[in-house]
Amino acid sequence: MLEVRDLHVKFNNRDREAVGGISFRIGAGEILGLVGESGSGKTVTAMSIAGLLPRKQCSYSGDILLDGQDLLHADRSLLRKLHGREIGVVFQEPMSAMNPLMRIGEQVGEVLRIHTDLSKAERKEKVLRAMTSVELHDPEHLYDCYPHELSGGMLQRVMIAAAIVIEPSLLLLDEPTTALDVTIQAQILELLKKLNSELGISMLFISHNLNVVRKLCARVAVMQRGLLVETGETDQVFYHPQHPYTRQLIDAIPTRERRVR
Amino acid sequence: MSTALQYTLKRLGLLLVTMLLVSFLTFLAFELVSGDPARTMLGTEATPQQLTALRHELGLDRPFLLRYLSWLAGFFSGNLGTSYSYRQPVWGLIAGKLELTLWLSLMSFVLIAVISIPLGIFSYRFTGGFANWPRTALNQLCMAVPPFFTGILFSWCFGIVLRVFTPGDFPGLREDFAASLRHLFFGAICLSIPRIAMTVRMLRSTVISEMNKAYVRTAISRGNDRRTVLTRHVLKNSMVSVVTFLGQTLAELVGAGIVVEQVLGIPGLGRFLVTSISHRDYPVVQTIVVILGFWVVLAGTAADLVNQAIDPRLRLSTAELGGAGS
Numbered sequence: 001m002l003e004v005r006d007l008h009v010k011f012n013n014r015d016r017e018a019v020g021g022i023s024f025r026i027g028a029g030e031i032l033g034l035v036g037e038s039g040s041g042k043t044v045t046a047m048s049i050a051g052l053l054p055r056k057q058c059s060y061s062g063d064i065l066l067d068g069q070d071l072l073h074a075d076r077s078l079l080r081k082l083h084g085r086e087i088g089v090v091f092q093e094p095m096s097a098m099n100p101l102m103r104i105g106e107q108v109g110e111v112l113r114i115h116t117d118l119s120k121a122e123r124k125e126k127v128l129r130a131m132t133s134v135e136l137h138d139p140e141h142l143y144d145c146y147p148h149e150l151s152g153g154m155l156q157r158v159m160i161a162a163a164i165v166i167e168p169s170l171l172l173l174d175e176p177t178t179a180l181d182v183t184i185q186a187q188i189l190e191l192l193k194k195l196n197s198e199l200g201i202s203m204l205f206i207s208h209n210l211n212v213v214r215k216l217c218a219r220v221a222v223m224q225r226g227l228l229v230e231t232g233e234t235d236q237v238f239y240h241p242q243h244p245y246t247r248q249l250i251d252a253i254p255t256r257e258r259r260v261r
Numbered sequence: 262m263s264t265a266l267q268y269t270l271k272r273l274g275l276l277l278v279t280m281l282l283v284s285f286l287t288f289l290a291f292e293l294v295s296g297d298p299a300r301t302m303l304g305t306e307a308t309p310q311q312l313t314a315l316r317h318e319l320g321l322d323r324p325f326l327l328r329y330l331s332w333l334a335g336f337f338s339g340n341l342g343t344s345y346s347y348r349q350p351v352w353g354l355i356a357g358k359l360e361l362t363l364w365l366s367l368m369s370f371v372l373i374a375v376i377s378i379p380l381g382i383f384s385y386r387f388t389g390g391f392a393n394w395p396r397t398a399l400n401q402l403c404m405a406v407p408p409f410f411t412g413i414l415f416s417w418c419f420g421i422v423l424r425v426f427t428p429g430d431f432p433g434l435r436e437d438f439a440a441s442l443r444h445l446f447f448g449a450i451c452l453s454i455p456r457i458a459m460t461v462r463m464l465r466s467t468v469i470s471e472m473n474k475a476y477v478r479t480a481i482s483r484g485n486d487r488r489t490v491l492t493r494h495v496l497k498n499s500m501v502s503v504v505t506f507l508g509q510t511l512a513e514l515v516g517a518g519i520v521v522e523q524v525l526g527i528p529g530l531g532r533f534l535v536t537s538i539s540h541r542d543y544p545v546v547q548t549i550v551v552i553l554g555f556w557v558v559l560a561g562t563a564a565d566l567v568n569q570a571i572d573p574r575l576r577l578s579t580a581e582l583g584g585a586g587s
Contacts (some may be wrong), residue, residue: 050482076486083484096475101497101572114484146573162483 001202002026002049002170007062007072009044009053018044020226021062026170031196031203033217033234035210035249041226042206046172048072049204050089051079066170084111088163088201092175094155098147105143108162115166130165131158133198134191153184157191164195171203177212189216211253214238222246264576272565276558283554284336284547288329291543297321298345298541319345332547342544346537351544355530359552360434361445362530365522366514368442368449369456374507377457381464381503382496388469403458408517411451412524419447429526448521456510463506467499474498501568501575508564512557 002025009019019041026032036042047053049064051071064071066086074082088111091097098107109127112118118126124143131139134157147155156176163171173192177185193216196203207213213220213234220237222230222245229243241247299315300307316322320331335342341351384396420428426447432440471477472495480494519531530549537545569575 052478052482080484080486083482085484087482089479089482091475091479093475097479099476099480099494099498100574102494110480110485111483114489148574159479 001028001030001067002204003063003065004045004049005063005065007045007048007060007064009041009048009058009060011058013057017226018058019048022223022226022228024221024228024231026202026204028169029196029200029202030219031192031205031217033213033220034204034206034223035208035213035220036223037208037249040223042208042223043174045223046089046174046204046206049170050087050172051083052089081115084163084168085115085166086168087170087172088166088168089172090156090159090163090174090176093179094152094159095147095179097159098155100147102146103143104145104147104150104158107147108158108165111162111166126165127161130161133164133195134158134161135187136161153180153187156180156184156188160188160191160195164199164201167199167201169202171201173203173205175206175208178207178209185212186215192216210238210249222249272558272562276555276562279558280551280554281333284333284551285329287547287550288325288332288543291541291546292325296541298543301540302345332544336547336551341548344537344545345542346540346545347542351548354545355533355548355552357434358528358530358533361431361527362515362518362522364434364442365445365448365452365518365527365529366511368445369452369514369518370507370511372449372453373456373460373510376453377460378464378503380457381461382468382491384461385465385468385491388465400458400462404455404462406454407520408451408455409520409524411454412448412521415447415451416525431527444525445527448518448525448527451521451525452514452517456514460503460506460510464499464503467502468495471495471498497571501572504564504567504571508560508567511563512560515553515556 004025005023006021007019007023008017008021010017022041022045024032034042034045044053048060049066049071051074053060060072062072066082069078069082071079071082071087105124105127108130109123112123112126116123128139128143131142136142136154136157142150142154142158147158150158156179160176176192177188180188189212192203192205195201205213205217210220217234219232220234221228222237222243224245230237230241230246237246238250241250297312297316299312299319299321303311303315313322320328323331332342341355343349344351344354347354384400387396416428419425426440426444431444434441468491472490476498477490477494480490485493515530518529519535521527522529522531523535530552534546534549537549565575
């Protein structure tokens with residue numbers, strides 16, 4: 001469903017390539033975890049797939065195919081049709097990723113306004129249904145709220161609702177739980193798992209936290225300095241890491257013994 | 262409901278404090294500078310007896326604080342006093358002039374708001390390339406031109422050469438409304454040119470900085486095109502600082518009008534203020550100063566209310582009334 005082949009991205013003001021030739025695939029209904037430290041090129045990879053690269057400020061090559069359609073070299077008008085409709089994105093900081101002056105309901109329904117001919121009432125109905133499916137309580141009330149009236153965890157649910165309201169084929173999650181505290185993080189992971197099995201949306205889940213990825217993803221790709229150093233089944237990678245960098249990442253996870261010591 | 266009440270009370274309190282402060286400071290300023298209204302009124306030939314008598318009649322021989330308090334008492338009971346130089350009630354002298362100044366200020370303000378907002382957006386949309394430097398140069402030029410200069414230029418060009426209006430001969434709103442407005446319109450243009458340039462520049466830079474915010478990326482990721490990103494998301498977010506700026510502009514306009522009133526011969530408040538100050542006509546000056554203070558607070562309140570309508574987060578902060586602003 002999504003295939004990335006030999007993706008290179010280099011920003012004009014940097015010497016080193018942000019992404020130095022990576023290839024991977026995401027099957028239909030699959031969740032792929034993309035792990036790596038900050039600056040390893042995870043987000044740039046996601047932005048390339050989402051068509052959000054600042055094209056004038058970088059050079060890029062390779063192929064990104066979504067159901068056979070090239071995203072990397074697609075023109076603006078095609079990208080606009082795919083944005084939101086086929087590819088949904090959930091960003092790291094829900095508070096800054098939302099328009100502070102637009103009501104929650106309108107932001108969740110924006111994709112519908114852009115990509116469908118539904119009436120206002122039909123849109124509202126779909127929005128409320130999406131808000132219910134991300135387990136937000138009292139969506140009728142939240143519909144008319146502004147972002148500053150909600151907590152970070154609720155906002156991230158809203159962002160997820162906004163991304164899935166139209167049921168895109170691919171959901172890109174760029175560190176969606178990093179800004180949230182641990183209990184909320186676990187709830188969001190559960191929610192994503194549920195949405196994946198109910199709606200069959202493929203997901204690319206980006207995180208610097210291997211432990212979080214392990215809870216959600218069947219397959220994981222490990223990135224370091226713009227390159228994929230290891231790809232495989234999550235358990236395989238976790239218990240039998242092949243690359244020294246992966247081993248370092250695993251060692252960085254705090255465990256019970258270490259905390260006690 | 263109670264927040265609205267609290268807000269109103271807060272604003273009224275601010276208004277009261279501002280006006281008290283401003284009137285007291287004016288009183289104090291006149292106490293400190295030299296000059297004697299009695300002498301100005303009677304001329305240099307007056308005998309000391311005459312001067313003392315007049316001072317007593319005007320109440321100028323009383324102590325400073327007592328004079329201020331009695332003025333204050335008069336003000337709140339609706340008696341603005343009598344002009345020293347004209348021997349007429351202050352309000353009757355001021356009302357007509359205030360009307361002209363308000364017309365001038367409001368016309369300039371409408372010009373500024375109506376022209377600069379679309380122009381600011383236009384100026385944002387056509388950014389970069391070789392269009393950049395002429396735009397910046399024009400903007401700088403408009404900002405740098407002082408209203409009195411444009412006033413003189415307009416007097417010559419539209420007044421003397423084209424005879425659209427007669428500089429120095431203001432028809433009067435009651436006598437010839439259309440001609441008066443035409444006359445005021447040129448004053449309003451002089452006043453608004455530099456402020457339009459400032460507002461355009463400010464709106465443009467605000468839009469540019471808003472465009473780099475994270476919510477814009479979200480908007481793009483949902484399939485918004487450049488135009489809808491601007492109209493549906495960025496513009497509203499940019500308006501708060503523009504409205505604040507326009508509020509300050511509205512407050513300044515009345516004061517800034519003084520020079521333009523002089524140059525174009527508009528018998529407004531500003532001109533009257535200047536002559537009253539030189540005649541040491543305290544009651545008139547006091548009243549005008551309090552009106553100006555009132556105007557400044559009013560403009561600030563208006564900007565505040567508009568901003569609250571735009572940004573719900575500002576509504577929240579009025580609910581936390583009295584709390585330290587964060």
